[in-house]
Amino acid sequence: MRSRGDRAGRKSAATRARILDQAARLLSERGYAQTTLGDIAAAAGLKAGSLYYHFESKEDLVYEVFRLGVMRAFDHVSEAVAMLGEDASPSAQLRAAIRAHIESLHGQGYYASAGLRIVDQAPPVIQHRQYANQRRYGEYWDLLLGRAQAAGLIAPGADLLTVRLLLFGMMNSTMEWPKPACRSVDQLTGTICRLLYIG
Amino acid sequence: MRSRGDRAGRKSAATRARILDQAARLLSERGYAQTTLGDIAAAAGLKAGSLYYHFESKEDLVYEVFRLGVMRAFDHVSEAVAMLGEDASPSAQLRAAIRAHIESLHGQGYYASAGLRIVDQAPPVIQHRQYANQRRYGEYWDLLLGRAQAAGLIAPGADLLTVRLLLFGMMNSTMEWPKPACRSVDQLTGTICRLLYIG
DNA sequence: GTCTATATAGAGATAGAC
DNA sequence: GTCTATCTCTATATAGAC
Numbered sequence A, B: 001m002r003s004r005g006d007r008a009g010r011k012s013a014a015t016r017a018r019i020l021d022q023a024a025r026l027l028s029e030r031g032y033a034q035t036t037l038g039d040i041a042a043a044a045g046l047k048a049g050s051l052y053y054h055f056e057s058k059e060d061l062v063y064e065v066f067r068l069g070v071m072r073a074f075d076h077v078s079e080a081v082a083m084l085g086e087d088a089s090p091s092a093q094l095r096a097a098i099r100a101h102i103e104s105l106h107g108q109g110y111y112a113s114a115g116l117r118i119v120d121q122a123p124p125v126i127q128h129r130q131y132a133n134q135r136r137y138g139e140y141w142d143l144l145l146g147r148a149q150a151a152g153l154i155a156p157g158a159d160l161l162t163v164r165l166l167l168f169g170m171m172n173s174t175m176e177w178p179k180p181a182c183r184s185v186d187q188l189t190g191t192i193c194r195l196l197y198i199g
Numbered sequence C: 001g002t003c004t005a006t007a008t009a010g011a012g013a014t015a016g017a018c
Numbered sequence D: 001g002t003c004t005a006t007c008t009c010t011a012t013a014t015a016g017a018c
Helices: A010-030 A037-043 A048-054 A058-082 A090-106 A108-117 A124-150 A160-176 A185-196 B010-030 B037-043 B048-054 B058-082 B090-106 B108-117 B124-150 B160-176 B185-196
Strands: none
Touching: A010 A037, A010 A048, A010 A058, A010 A108, A037 A048, A037 A058, A058 A090, A058 A108, A058 A124, A090 A108, A090 A124, A090 A160, A090 A185, A108 A124, A108 A160, A124 A160, A160 A185, A160 B160, A160 B185, A185 B160, A185 B185, B010 B037, B010 B048, B010 B058, B010 B108, B037 B048, B037 B058, B058 B090, B058 B108, B058 B124, B090 B108, B090 B124, B090 B160, B090 B185, B108 B124, B108 B160, B124 B160, B160 B185
16 A cells, blocks of 8 residues: 555656656766657656656756766775774775775766766756755765765865865766766876875 | 958947856856856846847857957966066966966956856857867967976876866866855965965 | 747646546 | 647747838
């Protein structure tokens, strides 16, 4: 017996997931404005009108992709850091976080790429809701960066909020590079850490 | 006496410049899709239809903003570096270039910000034409980075194309930061150079 | 050179059949 | 749950008056 408003039938859930997957991919590849509901529906094997059974509006759908994007990146990064164990060095933790963040961007079914990179293309309403989600993720990074600075890996005078945003700008931009500049996650992680003298 | 197709009357040139200025500002502030020709025209004190006397299409107008954006950044940066004199150290040159690039983004009537940052929001046709313009600017940076690497400022093994794109991603992202994170050009330059151990 | 008016197209959203 | 058909709105672009 289903409660009122229960849409969690197996088929519905699977279709919803398929829609989100395709939306994440298209948003990441083409940007917000150039991804139409028709495109998303077609990629998911549906017609445009059918999306409205699963989502109230385009904004609603896109926001869900964005939200899942940060969540997945957060999970992936914090798990990678936790796996090092409690007594890992700040530099090992930071390196692991950088690698995991880049992995999230380049893998993970495009969610992280959409939710971290193209947020500024979306209508302001979505942006602000998403910024709240990103904030928690940012605070986690601030912890890592604080430890790194205390350990002397980052110049003592450096403003950590600025450092964090610069680091994000650097990592997130890797998704927008032209093909000739494509590098593996390993190579990107290595170059970033070398550039910052981490590890 | 005017040659055929001559549109260079004083009034026409001034209006065209006003349109471009406002377009650069709006594009930089709102992004490509959310900047309509109506918005641009209104900001320039015109009606939408009037833009077509000066430009063939929206793409045409936007491309001109993009093109001018890289050009101005290039001019500003290369001039700043040249002002240091021929025998300036690689680290002084790199620092001057970083500062000037950031100045171009945050000042310069928004052109550089539009032409460097929101290119990926525009239709593919414009993007590819703009990438060609950006390439020359990139080659100039590769010279600076090559000297810096030769001088030991950048790890010997680091891939310079990657380094350049990371640096650009970092600098360009400063335009997208939320208000609480706003920093002066001096502060941004300082933090970046400290992070990279330059100077 | 700029205006008004309008043609045209595309996208989000809704209604009702199945 | 999904489809077809349609409504509505908005934006680019054009035509012709002034």
